[in-house]
Amino acid sequence: MGQMSEAVRPVEELSTEEQKKLIEKYDTESRFRNFNIPWMVRLVTFIAVGLALFHLITSFTGPLVTLKHRALHTGVILVLVFLLYPSRKKAPRQRATVIDFLLAIMAVATILYIFTDYMGIVNRAGLPNTSDFLFSLLIVILVLEGGRRVVGIGLTVLSALFLLYAYFGPYLPRLIAHRGYSIEDITTYMYLTTEGIFGTAIGVSATYIFLFVLFGAFLNRTGLGQLFNDTAMAISGHTAGGPAKVSVISSGFLGSINGSAIANVVTTGSFTIPLMKRTGYSKNFSGAVEAAASVGGQVLPPVMGATAFIMAETLGMKYSDIALAAILPGILYYMGVITVVHLRAKKRGLRGLTREELPSLIEVMKERGHLLIPLIVLIYMLFSGYTPIYAAAWAIITTIVIAMIRKKTRLSIKGIIGALEDGTRSAVGVAMACAMVGIIVGVASLTGFGLKMTSAILILGQDTLILTLFFTMIASIILGMGLPSIPTYIITSSMAAPALVQFGIEPFVSHMFVFYFGILANLTPPVALAAFAGAGISGGNPNRTGFISLKLAAAGVLVPYIFVYSPELLMQGTNGWEIAWVATTAAIGVIALGAGLEGYFMTTMVWPLRVITIMAAVTLVIPGVLTDAIGLGLLALVVIVQFIVKKRVTSAHEEEKIAK
Incomplete structure (x- = not known):
């Protein structure tokens, strides 16, 4: 730091x-x-x-x-x-x-x-x-x-x-x-x-993935992770439950670039988890926050753990279109995590850190703010029509040049060689996973297994969209267990997504749906590797941490259903007003879901009110004026009840103080 x-x-x-x-x-x-x-x-x-x-x-x-x-x-x-x-x-x-x-x-x-x-x-x-x-x-x-x-x-x-x-x-x-x-x-x-082995998966590894992993290695050598942590501390460290929000923000920034959720949990969590415990969060909750935030980085633009580039290659789409479409779902995911974190802090009276304990945002930017320039160059080039490979290469060169501005971030010849080696070492695991995924996808192509799996999902779904989505979700979670995000996407898009495409859902929407649930396998016991890593730092129970992290990532379960029923959330074939309306109702639904699961909004909720709140959140998922009106109406009822209860509790506390 x-x-x-x-x-x-x-x-x-x-x-x-x-x-x-x-x-x-x-x-x-x-x-x-x-x-x-x-x-x-x-x-x-x-x-x-x-x-x-x-x-x-x-x-x-x-x-x-x-x-x-x-x-x-x-x-x-x-x-x-x-x-x-x-x-x-x-x-x-x-x-x-x-x-x-x-x-x-x-x-x-x-x-x-x-x-x-x-x-x-x-x-x-x-x-x-x-x-x-x-x-x-x-x-x-x-x-x-x-x-x-x-x-x-x-x-x-x-x-x-x-x-x-x-x-x-x-x-x-x-x-x-x-x-x-x-x-x-x-x-x-x-x-x-x-x-087969030399199929699309290893092809993307040999082009996009390798260069973006290499770019990440150069950024790590210059101290970008430290910049993210310090920036998050400066922005949110003083708020209620501040260290948990720091974890969410810094892990989101780093996770988008870093293709490994587990490595992200350990590197960021080694700092944020002890801070969360110090301010009053439990061991299990602290580990779960870091796990949920690190996994979410895989669906957050601009890089999405390099998966965006594979998706572009697979679907024949522009990278820029995928990155733009993924922005709103990614924001909603993190909004859901932040909501639960904030409400837990309010519910238990957890405070943030004092201003004296926190870095100054101005000083942080003076010291390492220049490291954001390579990211800006990368994003500009990607959205200006340059190929991802060319953009990544220039981003690496820019990193070396920009890092020279300050002594603390400057890379020597030895540092450059070290970054080149670090990048290759980091790419080894992804490349081997892609080679083995090539075998799986190759066999599926050779034997028609993908079509058989599609038929099985459609038979189980009984020609009903919601059932087909549910069984596709289960298949994606199972297929994603214990895998890095990139092979997870390749396998789920090959095996599970075709069922949704055959049902009439747009290919891009289908691929995003299965990818979301594939990466959530990192949080779902019994093979919740990201959650287990978080528990390893916090000293909590691994399975308990996994279930809590899944609650924190509940928006990640809700959001894919939203964009299937309302493709406007992915900015698919619609106008600005429709996108704004869907995004607004989805955001309200995500906040309501977090409040219902945590059992707190303005004050503590009784179980019937929690059920109503969750029902409102689910109702807002279903597109239509009537369902949105029902959802907003239910939430209005919840707010009124919470306001009355809070007023009574406040009055009771004041009377108690007067009596003392």
């Missing part, structure tokens, strides 16, 4: 080493080796920096031929995986083993094969030879092993099950059966085409 915010550092704030251990516990991507052999350190740095420079250079010159570009990206990532990540818990953590080097060499071989026999592969399309098959089988095994090391067992098992599904199709129940494919057909489809 800045100099003025040092006074508010709680004694129990996590050290860097404690943060690292906690991230490793819940985020397998962070369990990498720390080499004690100098030449191994230099080798990894050379490979990581080389890959980063390759992507920066090709962002200006243009990528290689699609298959070559994606193969090079995947192969080098695999090399880093086998060098950086141990194969098991008892494997050496300070050096790579002989087996690791052999696997890395095999990964290089898969790149060389495509580069040296590219024209042969193209000419043999559909008629692979023995070498094609052997290298295809090799890379499938390498991706599964690499994914197991980095992403964890969940996605690896799912990918393996899909491969088995492709092979054993004829022997499965009729609902999901297909004609079946040979091992040669399956593996060559994964390696020699751009439909």
Whole structure:
């Protein structure tokens, strides 16, 4: 933090080493080796920096031929995986083993094969030879092993099950059966085409995602996270329950850029959670606030954890259109979290920090405000029609230049090299997840599994929109369990969204619906990784923290239904007045939902009044003048009752004081 915010550092704030251990516990991507052999350190740095420079250079010159570009990206990532990540818990953590080097060499071989026999592969399309098959089988095994090391067992098992599904199709129940494919057909489809491992997922990883992760690494090196924390402290630290609002604001800022909700929980939460506990919030609630706020960053423009760029690629839309459409839902999500946080503080009389404990906004901006310029440049270029790749590359260059303005943020040559390596290391987990998702999506494409899942959802929905939405929501939450936001979107958009499209809902609306519920899997026990990380810092109960975080993110459950019934919320095919009306009623509904769930508005609510408030919130979701009138009428009743009750309570307190 800045100099003025040092006074508010709680004694129990996590050290860097404690943060690292906690991230490793819940985020397998962070369990990498720390080499004690100098030449191994230099080798990894050379490979990581080389890959980063390759992507920066090709962002200006243009990528290689699609298959070559994606193969090079995947192969080098695999090399880093086998060098950086141990194969098991008892494997050496300070050096790579002989087996690791052999696997890395095999990964290089898969790149060389495509580069040296590219024209042969193209000419043999559909008629692979023995070498094609052997290298295809090799890379499938390498991706599964690499994914197991980095992403964890969940996605690896799912990918393996899909491969088995492709092979054993004829022997499965009729609902999901297909004609079946040979091992040669399956593996060559994964390696020699751009439909499997080298499909859209890894393609986006090799272009947009890598550069935006790299941009985030440069921003972190210059201290942007500190700027976000200090700014949030200056703006809201003095208000009721101030530290919780600081958590929401700073995590929202950082979460949009950072593609990992878990890493966001730990880095921001190590400061904000102890502060929340100090001002009177419970352990479980403190961890839940940070978890809900960090997960919400994945749906907040401008970057949306890089998912916006994949969505643009998948749907053939402009990035700017997606970012604009996502603004109102993202704001409503955070409005819902802030509402519960504020009402909890009012309900329990929790105060904020004193002005003396807080940094000055003017001083914060003087010290690090210039770090916002690269973000402004990025957003300007994205909305001016430049490609995301080109915009991200220039944003990185701008960051290096702008950081030189002040000594505290200036990057040395060593710092620049460190940022390049940090960015590549951070991109490893996302790339491996995308490679395994490529297997899943490839099998679904090859076997028609996506169509079968769509049919199953529609059958369960019984041709009723609300039921179809409900079962799609459940499917998305299940598919998103334990996954980072990017593979979550790719899987849910491939498996669950088509059911809504077939029902007649616009593709973009359908994709946004499944993505919202996919990322909420980070908050829903039993696999609520973001909530568990928050509980790890706060010392609370993991499952209890998960359920509280889900209550805080209740707007994230309500908002997707709003924009399905009222696409105006996504600014889809309507005019400004309709957008304003839908946004206003949705905002009132989100606030009402928070008040009903917390059981407090102007004063404490009795259960019947809470039910009425929640009913009003739900009514405001359904489009139409009548339903809006009913919702507003119910809320007016709640406000009147609350006003009368509060007046009586205030009078009773005054009489009690006089009597004393």
